[in-house]
Amino acid sequence: MAFGRGKVILLGEHGVVYGHPALAAGLGVGVHARAVASDVDVIEARPWGVFARVDDDDEPLAKGYAAILEGYPSTRPRLRVEVDVELPGGAGLGCSAALGVAVTGAIDEALGIERSATERGEYSLRWERVFHGNPSGVDNAMAAAGGIALFRKGHPLEPVRARRPLPLVIAHSGESSSTKEVVAMVARQHEKEPARVGEVFEGIASLVRNARLAVEAGDLAALGQLMDMNHALLSALMLSTEQLEALCRAAREAGALGAKLTGAGAGGCMIALAASRAQAEAIRARLATLSPLTLVAEAGGLDEDVMLADAEGRREEGKPE
Numbered sequence: 001m002a003f004g005r006g007k008v009i010l011l012g013e014h015g016v017v018y019g020h021p022a023l024a025a026g027l028g029v030g031v032h033a034r035a036v037a038s039d040v041d042v043i044e045a046r047p048w049g050v051f052a053r054v055d056d057d058d059e060p061l062a063k064g065y066a067a068i069l070e071g072y073p074s075t076r077p078r079l080r081v082e083v084d085v086e087l088p089g090g091a092g093l094g095c096s097a098a099l100g101v102a103v104t105g106a107i108d109e110a111l112g113i114e115r116s117a118t119e120r121g122e123y124s125l126r127w128e129r130v131f132h133g134n135p136s137g138v139d140n141a142m143a144a145a146g147g148i149a150l151f152r153k154g155h156p157l158e159p160v161r162a163r164r165p166l167p168l169v170i171a172h173s174g175e176s177s178s179t180k181e182v183v184a185m186v187a188r189q190h191e192k193e194p195a196r197v198g199e200v201f202e203g204i205a206s207l208v209r210n211a212r213l214a215v216e217a218g219d220l221a222a223l224g225q226l227m228d229m230n231h232a233l234l235s236a237l238m239l240s241t242e243q244l245e246a247l248c249r250a251a252r253e254a255g256a257l258g259a260k261l262t263g264a265g266a267g268g269c270m271i272a273l274a275a276s277r278a279q280a281e282a283i284r285a286r287l288a289t290l291s292p293l294t295l296v297a298e299a300g301g302l303d304e305d306v307m308l309a310d311a312e313g314r315r316e317e318g319k320p321e
């Protein structure tokens with residue numbers, strides 16, 4: 001069984017598409033996949049009712065599968081890939097990248113191909129390009145590697161050692177968001193106002209660099225402030241929504257050290273940083289009254305992973321489009 005993790009971007013989304021750094025954490029939930037010999041190449045995703053041949057042009061998952069298979073020798077056996085998806089799509093949690101990494105891993109396992117996590121993350125960008133057009137690669141790198149890390153396009157992932165684990169609350173706005181469309185919307189703003197948008201990205205990059213230091217120093221209060229500032233800069237790019245604002249406000253009122261949208265924005269999820277696991281649970285209880293899906297996660301614990309508790313309804317959301 002192969003696994004691709006979900007992720008949260010702690011700081012730095014969008015700027016990362018333009019070569020700036022982002023700080024991200026892998027999640028303990030994601031996508032599991034396995035591949036078995038078959039007469040034809042088929043992809044099956046039971047929760048979504050998908051059973052599609054690789055040449056099915058109407059099925060996005062089949063297109064992703066075809067893009068991945070292109071890189072393998074044509075003499076290979078035909079494969080049926082079954083995926084089990086634990087993440088909502090269109091939520092900013094990296095569902096699509098986790099699918100790509102899991103499917104690549106499953107094929108590699110079936111064919112006895114060895115690849116490092118870095119290589120798998122890079123290879124599976126083929127899948128991501130089908131869904132997202134211009135991905136920075138952060139989601140794939142995190143889906144394959146996990147932990148907390150600093151990502152910069154074209155550079156090796158830099159693992160970041162957290163002095164203290166980061167108690168996080170994740171809450172879904174209930175609004176689905178298309179990363180492809182949102183990245184294109186930001187690109188239009190960048191084209192129209194390169195100086196203003198460039199300054200926003202510079203500002204975010206400096207927050208990311210400071211956030212890395214705060215994570216390494218275990219200074220959660222500073223990290224929370226940096227997350228708030230990052231959210232304000234993302235809002236200046238029109239990436240927040242009323243529902244995301246309401247969730248961030250409620251989290252701060254419930255004692256969060258900081259809160260921001262995560263991933264592409266314009267819907268999807270927000271994250272809040274708590275001072276302790278117990279406080280994270282209390283914030284989650286408050287947000288659960290406003291959100292259809294809330295999770296508590298701990299990034300950078302002993303195994304440098306994110307462990308999730310009490311994921312509610314995470315299979316109910318749609319698949320990537």
Ligand code: MEV
Pocket residue numbers: 009012013014015016017092094134135136137138139179183263264
């Ligand atoms: C999506 O998780 C993060 C974005 O920065 C897009 C990308 O990096 O490809 C919005």
